[in-house]
Amino acid sequence: DDPKCNKFSFYSDNTPTPMMAKSLLYKLVMHGQTGVQVNQALFKEVHTTQNGLMRVFKVMNISEESKAWVKDPKNRVCDAPGSWYCVGQYPPALEKLISKRKNFAQLEDFNKVGQVRSAYSQMIEQERSGKGYSEL
Incomplete structure (x- = not known):
């Protein structure tokens, strides 16, 4: 019902539409400005460039099980044994979510x-x- 994505936009006075204001993208870009905050339990700002043009956020509350799965070399799909090029994979805990994408x-x-x-x-x-x- 919104083929040109007008709901995910800004009004002429540069305020976000309700859909934009609720989005993770908007919250990560505008974090700390005009009262916009990301959920501190889920994201932590770990780096911002000198002029503020780029920010890096750390995803918080990742299970130890998922961290261990990602670190395990047998879960990597590489183009050759010992290669530096390995296609990313997600841990099993995310399978239910990914199947909906x-x-x-x-x-x-x-x-x-x-x-x-x-x-x-x-x-x-x-x-x-x-x-x-x-x-x-």
């Missing part, structure tokens, strides 16, 4: 077969055919 795709890919068209793709197709989006 939907991979990002280019919204304008009109050549995909067998997938439901996003509201954005439908809007673009309607505009190209000369019909307005509201005529759907």
Whole structure:
């Protein structure tokens, strides 16, 4: 119902829309400014560049079991034994969450077969055919 992502935006006076204000992205970027704070139990700011253009946050409260799983070399998928290039993997504790994900795709890919068209793709197709989006 929001193909141009207007709900995830800013008003003309640079205040965030409610959806933007609730987002983790906004909170991490604006942390410490105008009363915006990240959840201190989940994130800790560990580095900010001199001009404040980049921040690094540490994710807090990671289970010891997950930390041990990630450190174990047998859980690494590398292109060759002992290689420095290893594809990242997530610990089993995140499997339930990851199974719910939907991979990002280019919204304008009109050549995909067998997938439901996003509201954005439908809007673009309607505009190209000369019909307005509201005529759907």
